[in-house]
Amino acid sequence: MFFTPRVKIEPALYARLKTVAAAAGYSTVDEFVQHALEKAAGQIELEESEEEIRKRLRGLGYIE
Numbered sequence: 129m130f131f132t133p134r135v136k137i138e139p140a141l142y143a144r145l146k147t148v149a150a151a152a153g154y155s156t157v158d159e160f161v162q163h164a165l166e167k168a169a170g171q172i173e174l175e176e177s178e179e180e181i182r183k184r185l186r187g188l189g190y191i192e
Contacts, residue, residue, distance in 0.1 A: 137145070142157065149160035185191045 145157050145160060149157050152160065154160040154163070182191065
C-alpha cells in the first residue's frame with residue numbers, strides 16, 4: 129500500500145522549490161523534495177554512524 133503524507137510548506141518557499149526543481153531537471157517539486165530529504169537523512173545517519181564508531185574505538189582504547 130502506498131502512503132502519501134502531507135507536509136505544509138510556506139507559499140514563498142514552495143515557489144523557490146518549484147524554480148530550483150525545474151532548474152535541476154526534476155519533473156515535480158515532490159520529486160525534488162523527496163530527493164533532498166533522502167540526501168539529508170542519509171547525511172545525518174552517516175554522521176551518527178561515524179560517532180558510534182568513534183565511541184567504540186575510544187572504548188577499546190584505540191583513540192582518545
